[in-house]
């Protein structure tokens with residue numbers, strides 16, 4: 163199981179959203195009454211927006227999260243705007259929330275995305291609702307019948323109200339969320355964390371003025387942002403390699419200025435590689451090549467063009483300026499020995515393995531691969547991105563004809 167620590171970057175919007183909500187709350191009292199009424203209903207409106215978008219994009223976990231934020235806000239507004247010291251119903255509601263929140267957050271975090279309008283999605287949603295009801299009913303009762311209640315009772319007279327046990331549970335939930343984000347590397351995981359944390363903050367600092375409205379706005383904005391980001395990824399990112407895909411390339415090509423170069427890159431003898439080592443190992447090769455091409459220098463942006471082809475766009479660069487970075491990538495890939503992890507996928511026919519040129523079999527577990535590239539720049543003969551792209555493609559096939567593992571460029 164691979165970990166992606168860089169996925170933590172997806173939490174950066176939270177670093178703005180949560181402090182922004184906390185400090186922005188101070189301004190709410192300055193608003194006139196009409197605006198404050200609108201602001202009070204903003205969490206509901208935002209959650210409704212997320213619910214509608216989740217239905218549209220089949221995002222079951224975000225749908226449940228948005229409904230939960232709205233219910234949380236409603237409970238806080240309806241039952242907890244009072245002194246918990248004197249109102250046992252309010253204390254019960256607070257205990258129920260502080261017990262239900264981590265349990266339901268963990269359920270949502272661990273749940274794989276199943277969509278909405280299918281049996282698995284509906285069962286997942288039903289499980290979530292039943293779990294929520296059980297927590298709300300059983301939570302205060304369980305906490306009331308044994309010693310756990312004492313360590314779970316909120317610190318009613320402190321600004322930070324969550325008890326030590328509830329804080330530990332909250333910390334564990336957040337930790338699980340961070341680990342899952344690093345494993346799954348998905349926008350949705352960051353969005354869920356981005357909703358759970360503000361809701362916890364609202365619960366922990368319940369006595370702070372306007373905390374619930376500001377934090378529930380932050381939570382629903384995080385869900386909306388995650389939904390937009392994941393829809394963008396779905397449309398514009400290639401799932402296997404994580405590179406921007408063909409659609410993103412087409413958009414980029416429309417925005418190029420008067421001077422640019424385009425490189426087409428293709429894995430050599432990839433069909434034979436697939437036939438010999440299997441599609442799964444072929445996918446690993448594509449990921450490896452993608453990770454190398456992604457790090458290309460010289461201001462180039464890499465895209466997966468399709469199949470085993472990649473495209474790099476160099477705005478404001480001549481062909482000559484692109485050669486060094488492309489050669490570096492080609493050389494780096496050619497001299498890298500890739501380990502084949504899946505032993506069952508080793509070449510069935512040894513002769514076949516050793517005949518490969520594009521993928522040379524080195525030892526029992528290692529292969530090396532090569533790439534070829536063609537580069538062309540905008541010129542009077544090739545005045546638009548499509549013709550530059552097709553010229554780069556011609557150069558690529560020139561590199562193939564000349565023996566592969568090389569770069570050819572339009573002079």
Ligand SMILES: Nc1nc2c(ncn2[C@@H]2O[C@H](COP(=O)(O)OP(=O)(O)OP(=O)(O)O)[C@@H](O)[C@H]2O)c(=O)[nH]1
Pocket residue numbers: 402428429430431432433434436440441442443444445448468469470520562566
């Ligand atoms: N594993 C894997 N294979 C893919 C993927 N997309 C395309 N391919 C394979 O890539 C191969 C492309 O082969 P060809 O276009 O014939 O070219 P080649 O074998 O690389 O030969 P040259 O380009 O002439 O060096 C085909 O076998 C496709 O099945 C993918 O996402 N994963």
